[in-house]
Amino acid sequence: MKQTDMQKIAQALVAPKKGILAADESTGTIAKRFNVIKVENTEENRRNYRDLLFTTKGFGDYISGVILYDETLRQKGRDGTPFAKVLQKAGSIPGIKVDAGTVAMTGAPEEKVTQGLDGLRERLKEYYGLGARFAKWRAVITIGDGLPTLANIQENARLLANYAALCQEQNIVPIVEPEVLMDADNTIERCMAVTTMTLHEVFDALYDHCVVLEEMLLKPNMVVSGKKCKKQASVEDTAAMTLECLRRTVPAAVPGIVFLSGGQSSAKATAHLNAMNASGPLPWQLSFSYGRALQEEALAAWRGQDKNVAAAQKVFYGRAKLNGLARSGKYSDKLEKEFASV
Numbered sequence: 001m002k003q004t005d006m007q008k009i010a011q012a013l014v015a016p017k018k019g020i021l022a023a024d025e026s027t028g029t030i031a032k033r034f035n036v037i038k039v040e041n042t043e044e045n046r047r048n049y050r051d052l053l054f055t056t057k058g059f060g061d062y063i064s065g066v067i068l069y070d071e072t073l074r075q076k077g078r079d080g081t082p083f084a085k086v087l088q089k090a091g092s093i094p095g096i097k098v099d100a101g102t103v104a105m106t107g108a109p110e111e112k113v114t115q116g117l118d119g120l121r122e123r124l125k126e127y128y129g130l131g132a133r134f135a136k137w138r139a140v141i142t143i144g145d146g147l148p149t150l151a152n153i154q155e156n157a158r159l160l161a162n163y164a165a166l167c168q169e170q171n172i173v174p175i176v177e178p179e180v181l182m183d184a185d186n187t188i189e190r191c192m193a194v195t196t197m198t199l200h201e202v203f204d205a206l207y208d209h210c211v212v213l214e215e216m217l218l219k220p221n222m223v224v225s226g227k228k229c230k231k232q233a234s235v236e237d238t239a240a241m242t243l244e245c246l247r248r249t250v251p252a253a254v255p256g257i258v259f260l261s262g263g264q265s266s267a268k269a270t271a272h273l274n275a276m277n278a279s280g281p282l283p284w285q286l287s288f289s290y291g292r293a294l295q296e297e298a299l300a301a302w303r304g305q306d307k308n309v310a311a312a313q314k315v316f317y318g319r320a321k322l323n324g325l326a327r328s329g330k331y332s333d334k335l336e337k338e339f340a341s342v
């Protein structure tokens, strides 16, 4: 059967060796990242930082697509070329974050729902005109005492499905991102239970809203121990439980699963992806859509100074390459040590 444009884009985003760079930090979130390296959060600094990433030599070798924030999709790089063009020239597909962040859920202030459906159809039309071929919407599920509630999971699933259906109507591939947070003290077993329930509800809602599974990507959390949990699961157990959860919940028609890093260290995020791909064959492509885990080292090397751009690009490329190797189980501790020593 002839493939649709959206199927081709979805497959290109999870092509062998490649994954997605999430560079869609809102102005508030990038402030937190810049704060760590003492860089002022001005439009120019945001532009220069994104320019640094996107003009890295060989960018498209391992980065199939980039999720941008509204401001960045409208910006031009340092040489005056619109960022969407810069990415296309590098062999990477521009994408766009379209949710408008989270707010407390009515009646359940400890839980969050995601906003942004109002006017989304018109915004998608405009984003398509600006070059975006895929989009992202992030839902947040919180683990805690008696949390999450089924009501919260179902509401977030419904919003994700609405968003995904609208994207496909506008020829934009939706990345469906239900993120179970890893900040609490819960065990990995609890993360497994909550992630399983969340993904069941999400795929139920996608079915109800007639979302075409072949024309979307899933961006889930890995099944991990909560950050504050005393007993941290091994890389092997994390990989095995994540795969078990995904096999039970994600239909094989979905072309790819692109993980978020969610606060894992860069090395752990790469190691987990590698362990999963090493234990294939798998029904879907298993790749990355990391924000922090692809950028942390580059940000630390840059520190807002032009003289550090080349060094920052080198570590950015190096980390992207390690994740590219993890796509086929070819990453190793030895390669990680070599990377750390250059």
Ligand code: 13P
Pocket (backbone or CB within 6 Å): 022, 138, 177, 260, 261, 262, 263, 289, 290, 291, 292, 293
């Ligand atoms: P992290 O990899 O830093 O979790 O970011 C991915 C993302 O896009 C979150 O929405």
